[in-house]
Amino acid sequence: MTEFDPGRTINVVGDIHVGWTVRSRLDAAAADLARTNDLAVHRVFIGDLTEFSTSDEDAAAIAWLDSTGPRDSWSIVAGNHDLDSRTLAGWEAAYGKPGIWTLDFPTFRLIGLSAPDREGIRETEPQTLAPETLTYLDRQLGETSRDCVIVTHGPLMNTVIGSYFDSTMRFFATHPDEEIRAILAAHANARAWVSGHTHSPLETTDLVKAEPVGNGHLITAINVGSVAYQGGKPTDPSEPAAQPNYSCFITVTDDAIELRVRDHLTGGWSTINGAQVTTVPFASASR
Numbered sequence: 483m484t485e486f487d488p489g490r491t492i493n494v495v496g497d498i499h500v501g502w503t504v505r506s507r508l509d510a511a512a513a514d515l516a517r518t519n520d521l522a523v524h525r526v527f528i529g530d531l532t533e534f535s536t537s538d539e540d541a542a543a544i545a546w547l548d549s550t551g552p553r554d555s556w557s558i559v560a561g562n563h564d565l566d567s568r569t570l571a572g573w574e575a576a577y578g579k580p581g582i583w584t585l586d587f588p589t590f591r592l593i594g595l596s597a598p599d600r601e602g603i604r605e606t607e608p609q610t611l612a613p614e615t616l617t618y619l620d621r622q623l624g625e626t627s628r629d630c631v632i633v634t635h636g637p638l639m640n641t642v643i644g645s646y647f648d649s650t651m652r653f654f655a656t657h658p659d660e661e662i663r664a665i666l667a668a669h670a671n672a673r674a675w676v677s678g679h680t681h682s683p684l685e686t687t688d689l690v691k692a693e694p695v696g697n698g699h700l701i702t703a704i705n706v707g708s709v710a711y712q713g714g715k716p717t718d719p720s721e722p723a724a725q726p727n728y729s730c731f732i733t734v735t736d737d738a739i740e741l742r743v744r745d746h747l748t749g750g751w752s753t754i755n756g757a758q759v760t761t762v763p764f765a766s767a768s769r
């Protein structure tokens with residue numbers, strides 16, 4: 483079943499937590515990701531690649547990432563767990579990939595953002611983007627007419643709600659919220675904000691939603707769940723072995739964002755509220 487255009491589709495994979503996650507979940511996800519490389523033009527791993535940012539975990543995470551597909555087929559952004567006792571620059575050096583980047587495809591632009599460290603307001607808001615990163619976002623949105631999809635570890639505040647961790651918690655949202663929304667509102671081509679971090683199960687409220695950011699502009703907010711575990715973090719890593727293990731295929735059509743959820747345990751497609759495809763039409767007062 484491929485009724486979507488892989489050339490207009492990205493696959494976004496949430497919180498891996500290599501070093502904590504039970505081997506069977508890592509293996510199942512990697513095998514199915516390797517099988518589905520041709521269903522998307524690019525893949526993004528959206529942070530918390532490791533549990534404690536150790537060099538052993540980095541080596542294991544890199545080997546796992548490489549097992550999913552060729553190195554140029556995927557990109558990464560950093561999560562708070564990737565920045566234990568190191569800055570974004572140290573993490574980028576360890577992985578040989580940037581944490582803040584832009585990739586252009588024929589019909590859309592993909593923008594990856596990371597926090598500079600996990601120190602935001604003394605670690606209570608670790609997903610705090612640096613002022614220069616906000617300037618970067620504004621410029622990347624402004625210099626293209628392509629539709630833009632932003633991928634970063636934390637959700638916009640008050641989007642995905644009702645799971646054990648959610649975007650109403652300042653620790654789990656991206657900051658500074660007001661400044662980010664002002665930038666998104668100023669660019670009608672800002673189409674989607676895609677996040678991980680909250681480990682939200684598929685039945686979570688507003689896992690995908692049309693979020694007003696101001697100026698009559700709505701952006702599609704999507705949370706992609708987690709390979710490691712769904713919901714609250716169990717004390718026993720083997721406990722999530724049979725939990726849903728999924729990632730998101732996001733298609734940018736001419737007038738909408740489409741979301742499909744890939745089930746890595748069955749190699750099939752899951753549903754959200756009974757639907758295999760969730761479609762959120764573009765909405766902007768200025769276009």
Ligand SMILES: [Fe+2]
Binds near residue numbers: 497499530561563681
């Ligand atoms: Fe995480």
